[in-house]
Amino acid sequence: MERKSIDREKKRKPSGAAVIRPELTTALFRALFEEWAQSGYAALSLERVAARAGAGKAAIYRRWPSKREFVRDAVQSVGINLxxxxxxxxxxxxxxxxxxxxxxxxxxxxxxxxxxxxxxxxxxxxxxxxxxxxxxxxxxxxxxxxxxxxxxxxxxxxxxxxxxxxxxxxxxxxxxxxxxxxxxxxxxxxxxxxxxxxxxxxx
Structure with a gap:
């Protein structure tokens, strides 16, 4: 194998590595607010939020360890700018x-x-x-x-x-x-x- 090919292999990300995409994070925030407005906080479903964003529930838990942190970051992302x-x-x-x-x-x-x-x-x-x-x-x-x-x-x-x-x-x-x-x-x-x-x- 040529040297350049070896260098490319070293720089390549490991297979299956999770990539946090900013556009999906934005979509999850938007979906959260839509679900919240429809169902209320008490009945808020992370499964439905993920589905609205076109993602799986795992996309939420890769970013936030719980519903609490997810909601907090979503609210803070818009709250100051209102x-x-x-x-x-x-x-x-x-x-x-x-x-x-x-x-x-x-x-x-x-x-x-x-x-x-x-x-x-x-x-x-x-x-x-x-x-x-x-x-x-x-x-x-x-x-x-x-x-x-x-x-x-x-x-x-x-x-x-x-x-x-x-x-x-x-x-x-x-x-x-x-x-x-x-x-x-x-x-x-x-x-x-x-x-x-x-x-x-x-x-």
């Missing part, structure tokens, strides 16, 4: 951008079904409560950065009650879209942003 926490130059502009991006997320049919199920399930299932608490903590850290920018611009006082301010940031839109299943117009979003900014300045 809102816009970036700097738009002023507190009012930051709040408006946050509400607009969150409005887009809350209008997604899967999200509108999954969020109420998560909130209900956290009262019954410790692993869901832990997962939701972790995601909420990460999102609130981004929200605190938004508030800190406003403090640095002298738009908010340094002694601001940040926890109350963060509650105010999301509560009106959550109530309107998730609790009451309404779709606010962009004009209503703008009015919410003005009201929220005024409320946060009073914190």
């Amino acid at each position: 809102s816009d926490f970036s700097d738009h130059g002023s507190l009012g502009a930051d709040i408006s951008a946050y509400l607009r991006a969150t409005r887009v997320a809350f209008r997604h049919p899967l999200i509108r079904k999954i969020i109420p199920d998560v909130v209900a399930e956290r009262m019954r299932t410790p692993e869901v409560s832990e997962m939701l608490d972790s995601l909420t903590a990460a999102r609130r850290e981004f929200g605190k950065q938004m508030l800190d920018r406003a403090v640095a611009r002298d738009e908010l006082r340094p002694a601001l009650d940040r926890e109350l301010a963060l509650d105010l940031l999301i509560s009106s839109l959550y109530m309107r879209m998730i609790v009451h299943s309404k779709n606010p117009t962009m004009a209503e979003i703008d009015r919410q942003a003005i009201a929220i900014e005024a409320a946060i300045k009073a914190c």
